[in-house]
Amino acid sequence: MEQVIVNGLYLGAQYALIALGLTLIFALMNVLNFAHGQMYVIGGFLVYEIYGRMHWPFVVALFAAAATLAVIGGLLERFLFRTVIRRSLREESTMLLAAGVAYFLDAAILLLFGEKQHGVPKIVRGVFVSDNLIIPYDRVLVACLAILFIVAFVLMMQFTKPGRAMRAMAQDRVAAQLMGVPVEFYSLVGFALGAMLAGLVGGLLVTITGVNSGIGGPISIKAFTMVMIGGAGVVGGAILGGFILGMLESVGLSVLHSYGDITYLAIFVSLLIFLSIRPNGLMGKPWG
Amino acid sequence: MAPILQVKNLSKAYGGLIAVNDVSFEVERGEILSVIGPNGAGKSTIFKLISSFVKPTRGEVLFEGERISGLAPHIVARKGVVRTFQETTIFKGLTARDSVVVAHHLRSRANLIDYYLNTAAARRDEDEFGRSSDEILEFLGLGEVKNEIAGNLPQGHLRALGIAIGLAANPKVLLLDEPFAGMNHDETRRAIEMTRAVRERGVTLLLVEHDIAAVMRISDRIAVINFGSKIAEGKPAEIQSNDKVIEAYLGVEDESIGI
Amino acid sequence: MRPTAQALFAAVFAFVLLVIVPWAIRVTHHDDFYYTLSSVALLAIASGGVWLTFYIGRINIGQGAYALIGGYASAIFVVKAGLSFWIAMPLAGVVCALVSVAIGLPILRLRGVYFAMVTLVLTEVARLSALALPITNGAMGITEIPPPGPLGLFGFNLLPSFASFANRNQAFYFLCVVMMMLCFAALYRLVNSRVGRLFAALRQNEDLASSMGLNVPALRVLAYAISSFLGGVGGAIFAAIAQSVYPSSFTVADSINFMLNCFLGGLGYVFGPMLGTLVLYFGWDLLFQAGQYQLLIYSGVMIILMLVLPNGLLSLRFSRKKGA
Ligand SMILES: Nc1ncnc2c1ncn2[C@@H]1O[C@H](COP(=O)(O)OP(=O)(O)OP(=O)(O)O)[C@@H](O)[C@H]1O
Numbered sequence: 001m002e003q004v005i006v007n008g009l010y011l012g013a014q015y016a017l018i019a020l021g022l023t024l025i026f027a028l029m030n031v032l033n034f035a036h037g038q039m040y041v042i043g044g045f046l047v048y049e050i051y052g053r054m055h056w057p058f059v060v061a062l063f064a065a066a067a068t069l070a071v072i073g074g075l076l077e078r079f080l081f082r083t084v085i086r087r088s089l090r091e092e093s094t095m096l097l098a099a100g101v102a103y104f105l106d107a108a109i110l111l112l113f114g115e116k117q118h119g120v121p122k123i124v125r126g127v128f129v130s131d132n133l134i135i136p137y138d139r140v141l142v143a144c145l146a147i148l149f150i151v152a153f154v155l156m157m158q159f160t161k162p163g164r165a166m167r168a169m170a171q172d173r174v175a176a177q178l179m180g181v182p183v184e185f186y187s188l189v190g191f192a193l194g195a196m197l198a199g200l201v202g203g204l205l206v207t208i209t210g211v212n213s214g215i216g217g218p219i220s221i222k223a224f225t226m227v228m229i230g231g232a233g234v235v236g237g238a239i240l241g242g243f244i245l246g247m248l249e250s251v252g253l254s255v256l257h258s259y260g261d262i263t264y265l266a267i268f269v270s271l272l273i274f275l276s277i278r279p280n281g282l283m284g285k286p287w288g
Numbered sequence: 289m290a291p292i293l294q295v296k297n298l299s300k301a302y303g304g305l306i307a308v309n310d311v312s313f314e315v316e317r318g319e320i321l322s323v324i325g326p327n328g329a330g331k332s333t334i335f336k337l338i339s340s341f342v343k344p345t346r347g348e349v350l351f352e353g354e355r356i357s358g359l360a361p362h363i364v365a366r367k368g369v370v371r372t373f374q375e376t377t378i379f380k381g382l383t384a385r386d387s388v389v390v391a392h393h394l395r396s397r398a399n400l401i402d403y404y405l406n407t408a409a410a411r412r413d414e415d416e417f418g419r420s421s422d423e424i425l426e427f428l429g430l431g432e433v434k435n436e437i438a439g440n441l442p443q444g445h446l447r448a449l450g451i452a453i454g455l456a457a458n459p460k461v462l463l464l465d466e467p468f469a470g471m472n473h474d475e476t477r478r479a480i481e482m483t484r485a486v487r488e489r490g491v492t493l494l495l496v497e498h499d500i501a502a503v504m505r506i507s508d509r510i511a512v513i514n515f516g517s518k519i520a521e522g523k524p525a526e527i528q529s530n531d532k533v534i535e536a537y538l539g540v541e542d543e544s545i546g547i
Numbered sequence: 548m549r550p551t552a553q554a555l556f557a558a559v560f561a562f563v564l565l566v567i568v569p570w571a572i573r574v575t576h577h578d579d580f581y582y583t584l585s586s587v588a589l590l591a592i593a594s595g596g597v598w599l600t601f602y603i604g605r606i607n608i609g610q611g612a613y614a615l616i617g618g619y620a621s622a623i624f625v626v627k628a629g630l631s632f633w634i635a636m637p638l639a640g641v642v643c644a645l646v647s648v649a650i651g652l653p654i655l656r657l658r659g660v661y662f663a664m665v666t667l668v669l670t671e672v673a674r675l676s677a678l679a680l681p682i683t684n685g686a687m688g689i690t691e692i693p694p695p696g697p698l699g700l701f702g703f704n705l706l707p708s709f710a711s712f713a714n715r716n717q718a719f720y721f722l723c724v725v726m727m728m729l730c731f732a733a734l735y736r737l738v739n740s741r742v743g744r745l746f747a748a749l750r751q752n753e754d755l756a757s758s759m760g761l762n763v764p765a766l767r768v769l770a771y772a773i774s775s776f777l778g779g780v781g782g783a784i785f786a787a788i789a790q791s792v793y794p795s796s797f798t799v800a801d802s803i804n805f806m807l808n809c810f811l812g813g814l815g816y817v818f819g820p821m822l823g824t825l826v827l828y829f830g831w832d833l834l835f836q837a838g839q840y841q842l843l844i845y846s847g848v849m850i851i852l853m854l855v856l857p858n859g860l861l862s863l864r865f866s867r868k869k870g871a
């Protein structure tokens with residue numbers, strides 16, 4: 001029982017961080033970033049190259065991954081999304097673009113890093129063992145780091161000027177613009193930040209689960225799920241959704257174990273039922 | 289004769305915020321009743337409650353003596369209570385004429401399969417709707433622009449188109465939310481005439497409007513809402529000299545209601 | 548278009564697909580083209596369904612689910628219940644339509660990105676269900692589906708059994724192309740009838756539509772059911788061609804591709820999905836020579852197209868017309 005809860009919390013912390021990046025981009029620009037999972041994968045591979053193969057310190061590798069993705073995110077916003085949003089008659093067009101970007105990144109990842117599963121040396125060794133609990137220390141560390149990043153992000157959104165500006169934009173883009181918020185600039189910042197968060201989690205988790213080029217899509221779907229549970233475009237919702245999904249997965253894997261691989265089927269079906277009762281998720285604003 | 293619309297102890301709470309608080313009034317057949325009040329007073333919410341777009345927290349609305357609260361909005365529209373919207377919401381991508389033709393849907397006798405197969409019944413409906421649309425568009429001064437895409441029309445025409453769409457649904461009671469907003473003096477004057485003419489067609493009118501001067505000229509009676517509650521009701525002259533009303537308006541914004 | 552021009556256009560189109568293309572294939576000995584073009588036709592049918600959901604203002608990334616359900620349904624009808632393919636195919640469409648009504652009633656209340664995400668999840672649900680349910684035979688899928696039998700109507704023999712054709716690919720090609728023309732003719736009629744205008748009104752403004760007395764939830768579900776029917780029919784024929792269906796026959800990537808086909812062709816035009824499917828499918832095939840760079844170039848071109856023509860390929864024709 002304790003084991004299930006601890007596993008759930010561990011998963012939840014990393015999921016929440018994944019969902020945060022996705023929800024941020026959605027909140028600011030109304031773009032559903034299909035490429036979120038691919039950004040995660042790139043983060044993972046960068047840490048693998050820098051820490052796993054070049055043997056630089058893990059912190060440096062993580063920092064480099066985050067910075068690279070921030071740059072990628074910024075470039076994508078500046079040169080692709082901004083243009084398409086301006087030229088298109090329908091806002092859905094950004095979805096096509098996001099899907100195209102996801103495919104493109106997938107292809108690039110495959111070319112650059114190959115299709116093999118890669119792992120890196122553990123960042124800390126040892127396992128915590130008690131009567132009914134077994135947790136490797138590196139998982140504890142990763143969960144703590146994830147929570148630290150989440151807290152830092154929330155504090156940033158609450159108390160800094162860019163944070164306040166982005167919250168205003170998420171509330172009402174036009175009103176924010178009238179109030180003098182440079183919305184174009186903060187779209188770029190937000191996109192970079194969202195991509196950076198994805199890369200950060202990817203870089204953290206490569207130390208535990210490793211990375212391979214095919215997991216981008218499934219990660220995106222998980223991220224969508226969390227955002228739907230919590231409510232799209234709401235920071236609190238993303239965090240809540242992440243922890244709920246982590247917990248469900250952990251509980252599902254232990255309870256439904258004997259029925260084969262149906263945890264995700266059960267989760268998705270419950271999600272559909274949940275959404276037909278609460279269309280906007282737990283904390284989402286009413287739509288339209 | 290019994291009132292056509294009765295609003296009884298209507299309340300609506302959004303979470304902790306009470307948008308409408310125990311409001312009651314009655315609308316007589318064929319009259320023009322205006323609901324006024326400062327921004328955020330709850331006027332649009334009252335319209336949403338009457339047209340059943342939102343469910344009341346308490347209270348009910350009766351149309352011709354029959355309860356309509358809680359019915360689906362399209363059913364309420366079918367009974368004859370039709371609402372237009374505060375924002376100039378029209379079918380942006382359709383032409384003005386197509387918008388009005390679509391809005392005739394309530395009158396159709398043919399069903400969807402008829403329409404798909406374009407049977408005689410469907411063609412009869414189409415012809416009739418087309419004629420009626422042209423008539424309504426002409427009546428509201430939109431004859432010239434009927435083949436324009438609605439989204440490209442100027443403000444004044446959009447408001448008129450909103451009313452045209454409302455009329456097409458063959459309402460007994462038409463709820464107009466700020467029909468004169470964004471109009472200049474001339475446009476308002478013509479819109480007032482238009483509104484009177486709509487009443488001459490036998491339609492009972494309920495309107496929400498900020499242009500107090502226009503309201504005073506057009507209304508048979510006025511109900512005043514402030515912070516969700518009704519604070520006054522009566523003929524324009526009575527409202528003009530009502531202390532509570534003056535206070536509500538002067539307290540909130542510097543808008544004179546003397547004409 | 549005037550009715551006569553319409554009829555002429557349809558006739559030329561049918562002539563090209565039913566006469567010219569087979570002739571060209573015979574002359575060039577490119578028999579594999581039959582299979583390619585059959586696939587395009589089927590994917591176009593499913594994409595046409597997606598297009599209709601776009602038409603009522605919903606982003607549908609769940610058509611893969613219905614294609615999969617359609618494939619399984621027809622396979623089960625044929626293999627386990629022993630029904631004729633000619634009955635199983637429309638029946639599979641009906642099954643999909645019924646499923647979509649049950650699912651659509653609640654989820655069509657969602658809009659925008661919310662609806663899009665839910666439909667995406669739906670594709671996963673279909674795949675996972677196919678893996679988990681006993682009747683679908685798990686990861687093994689259903690294989691050795693017999694080819695379509697003879698088609699008879701009121702005692703008349705319209706078509707012999709597909710097993711008796713020397714060139715079965717060609718037979719399937721004719722089936723797929725005819726089905727595609729029927730489906731798009733039906734769609735064209737739909738959006739140009741008053742029903743289509745009601746759908747367009749929904750897309751423009753659901754609240755206003757319902758205050759005009761339109762039964763918005765019912766119309767939404769109707770459009771979605773037609774859409775899913777088309778997905779189911781496409782999937783059913785696919786299973787018949789492949790003679791098998793697996794949980795991975797239609798995945799999230801397919802759902803996304805259906806959506807892309809619509810976008811690329813242009814959401815404003817009924818025949819957009821047909822063109823979009825053709826271009827995307829052939830583009831992908833042509834890039835086969837690029838080997839490992841296939842996906843990179845393909846997606847790169849897609850992104851560039853998006854930048855240059857954010858409103859779809861067919862918008863080219865229309866914008867030129869406007870300029871003239
Ligand atoms: N969906 C909603 N959720 C929460 N609060 C709402 C909602 N709709 C309206 N309100 C609140 O209810 C109050 C009344 O709103 P309403 O739109 O009815 O005012 P109004 O009198 O029409 O104002 P205006 O003159 O500006 O149109 C406002 O405080 C508004 O913020």
Ligand SMILES: [Mg+2]
Binds near residue numbers: 331332
């Ligand atoms: Mg209002």
